[in-house]
Amino acid sequence: MCEHEGGIAAVGTEGAGLGRDDVECAARRLAGRVWRTPVVRCDRLDALAGTRLWLKAENLQRGGSFKTRGALLAVERLAAAGSRGVVAQSTGNHAIAVALAARAHGLPAVLVLPDDAVATKVDLIREAGAEIAFAGTLLAERTAMVEKIQDLRGYDVVDPYQNRDVVMGQGTATAELIGQVRAEGGRLDAVVVPIGGGSAIAGACLAAAGEDMAVVGAEPEAVASFTAALRAGRPVTVPAGYTIADGLRPDRTGSLPFDLAHGTVASVVRVSEVAIEGALRAALLHARLLIEPAAATALAAALDHAAGFGADVGVVLTGGNVEADLVTSLLSRPDVPS
Amino acid sequence: MCEHEGGIAAVGTEGAGLGRDDVECAARRLAGRVWRTPVVRCDRLDALAGTRLWLKAENLQRGGSFKTRGALLAVERLAAAGSRGVVAQSTGNHAIAVALAARAHGLPAVLVLPDDAVATKVDLIREAGAEIAFAGTLLAERTAMVEKIQDLRGYDVVDPYQNRDVVMGQGTATAELIGQVRAEGGRLDAVVVPIGGGSAIAGACLAAAGEDMAVVGAEPEAVASFTAALRAGRPVTVPAGYTIADGLRPDRTGSLPFDLAHGTVASVVRVSEVAIEGALRAALLHARLLIEPAAATALAAALDHAAGFGADVGVVLTGGNVEADLVTSLLSRPDVPS
Known part of the structure; x- marks a missing residue:
């Protein structure tokens, strides 16, 4: 087992010593215990995005999320x-x-x-x-x-953001995606990851180190805590507006993830509620994947902006734990674009 | 290109000369032109089935089906x-x-x-x-x-059942599944495939040749054309009852598929409409995969019977082209088990 102390240092140096090697080590520790989730391609979503999307289907992960x-x-x-x-x-x-x-x-x-x-x-x-x-x-x-x-x-x-094992583990999803795309002969120009408390984007930044690949965050307009943290230069608590993306409702980014991610993230897309709904519906009807609104937030950012990110863009579909009622309601509403 | 004449011989000898090599050749011809769809595992479906299911997600295929x-x-x-x-x-x-x-x-x-x-x-x-x-x-x-x-x-x-290229091509889905399970260190005891006109089951029989693996068919009770053909010793037209499995509505098995499959198929499960509905809902809510009713027919057969087939059972989820209205209706009905 590759070792790292779990203690948290002072803010601003919390990520010290963590790197891509740690994500690779985490992947070895997880081998055979989590699903190696597929990377899904979909011609119709590519057409909507205007570029090639590589969807890391962590909605199919054990427990329904990364x-x-x-x-x-x-x-x-x-x-x-x-x-x-x-x-x-x-x-x-x-x-x-x-x-x-x-x-x-x-x-x-x-x-x-x-x-x-x-x-x-x-x-x-x-x-x-x-x-x-x-x-x-x-x-x-x-x-x-x-x-x-x-x-x-x-x-x-077991803190969801302030724990090094958690961040490294979350990073293995992006690391797997990078490896799976490479195995198909591709190379990602960017990866889009949703931001709640920040563990996914921090893990993605670790996994992407040295890859010449942009890491793009996506968060709901209603709870733009990472955007606010970038502006303030440190995590701040934001007024929590309502978003259907329940996984992205934390009103403050964790300081460990912020420390690891803020210098690496290329851009953060703030996504409207209607775009989240549309992306959830598009994933279901076009890619035949049930994803939850947090994952749909990343997909929505990719559908609207990925053509500007490059020819090959990864999207981490972080989870699939969604209410049947929400799916029913989105499928029934003709005003939701997809 | 590996060659085979397209002409159809007399009934009873139509499959003559077709074998597993032809499926492997078909797979080489298709490489890079179809998605190598993932094999999805799902703990909750395994629990329902009482055995390990390996779901070949051809609902994620280009065009939405195998x-x-x-x-x-x-x-x-x-x-x-x-x-x-x-x-x-x-x-x-x-x-x-x-x-x-x-x-x-x-x-x-x-x-x-x-x-x-x-x-x-x-x-x-x-x-x-x-x-x-x-x-x-x-x-x-x-x-x-x-x-x-x-x-x-x-x-x-381009006949959907009586064409050798079609049957060999359809067989590549099962051949891929077998190879993907092997790559994970597993070995299938059986594979469950839905039966409409018969190309999927015929292709599966070719792909499974020499594998010591049972090939099980699943068809709607309402249109049990393969069961009728097995009884008659030849394809017969059956009264077409109503089934939501639109892909399995053909009221007669093709003679080429019947010729290839009838001696190999281990058993055929006749699936009720309520079981098809329940399996479609279970695939969506547990495995987070949108599948169409034809694919759900195979999954339903596996959920009810796979424990009797062995420890590792493959299911070919043939397609995902389903009406949003049907999904909405199944998710809204508390009487549909999942």
Whole structure:
């Protein structure tokens, strides 16, 4: 096992020492435990984007999202260190991933979710046998609850953004994508990744190091926390407007991901709600993939802007845990473009 | 190019000389022209089936179905022989495939569809620039129309069942599946394939030759034409009951596919409409794949019976060209199991 200390340094130096080698090491640790998800091509989406899109279908990942990668590594390390249980806050997918990883290691787990967590995700966490606590709708409310449970029970925290194992694990999705495109004789000019708390984009920046490839972020207009952080030069809490992209609702970027990503990210696309809806529908009807709104945010950015990014553009479709009702509603509405 | 004469011999000897080598040759001819579609694994579907399922996602194929494989080979051969145009009958997917292949070779194409062809498929054919003629709802009505067009225009017929290129091309989907499972260190005990006119199951039988692997067919209870053919010892026309599996509505198995498959197929599962609906919904919500009812027929057979077939069972998800309205309706109905 390749080793890294889990401790977090002072803000601004948190990413120190982390590099592409760590992502490659994480990939070796994960081999055979997560699906090597396919890279899907779709002529009709290429036509809409005006360029070649390579869709990394992490919606087909175990637990329904790429978050399974980082959580497996983080929980494995804690279990090896004799942890008595784990606690984590999440909008949903990281919680599912931690619940599955805890079950695999025989550890109890408490997952702290927002009151407006989507039912599909809550069901998957319950199915994995974990305990759930609800705490408001804001990141700060969930974090406070996590600290309380940590104190009360002595459980270890698996933070979705501030954990090096998590960031490295998330980076393996982009690293796999790069390798899979290369195996097909291609080379990516850019990769588009959605931004919630920041672990996906930070992992992508690590994976893309030395690749001469632009890393592009996509976030909802309604919660443009990474754009705000770039402007401020540090993570800031933004007013949380409503977005259907429940996975991208965190109102503040993590400082570790910001530290790792801010100097590398080529641009950040802010995506409207109607574009997220249209991309979700287009993925379903054209690429025949069910993706959740967070993944659709990245696809929407690619459909509108990828032609400017180059001839070959990767898109990390981060997850597929979406409400049946939302799909029904989007398919029924003739005003949603696709 | 590996050669085979296209002529059809007397019934009972039509498959003479066709073997697994021909499928391997077809795969080489198709390399780089069709997607090498992924094999998808899904823990929740495995749990429902009680065994490991390996889902060959031909719903992600160019043109939305595995039919693209055979049509490309058949139209290529005709184009090379100086064809002035092609005509084909189909419930939809073969027509899409022939339209795309004809466009690639600069040939005009007329596609003969049933009056109840699904709108998604009709749209894809129009998008490919082909001409469409509608002819009743029965296979015999479409075949008569094809002969008329053949006489009037001198176009070459690309039959969806009675054409060796088509059957060999369709077989490459199963051959790829076998190879992909092997590359993951697995070995299939069985493969489940839907039966409409029979090209998929015939191709699967060719691909599975020498593999010590059961080939299982799945057809709707409402149009159990292969079961009837097995009983009669030859293809027979059956009363066409209503099935949502539009791709499996042909009321008679082709004689070439029957000739190739009848001695090899291990069993045929007749699937109820409610099971087809449930499998389509399960594929979407659990595996995050949009599949059409024909593919769901194979998945339904696997969910109900695969545990009896062995530890590793392949399912060819033949296509994904499905109406948005049908998806909406299945997702909205609490009575559809998934």
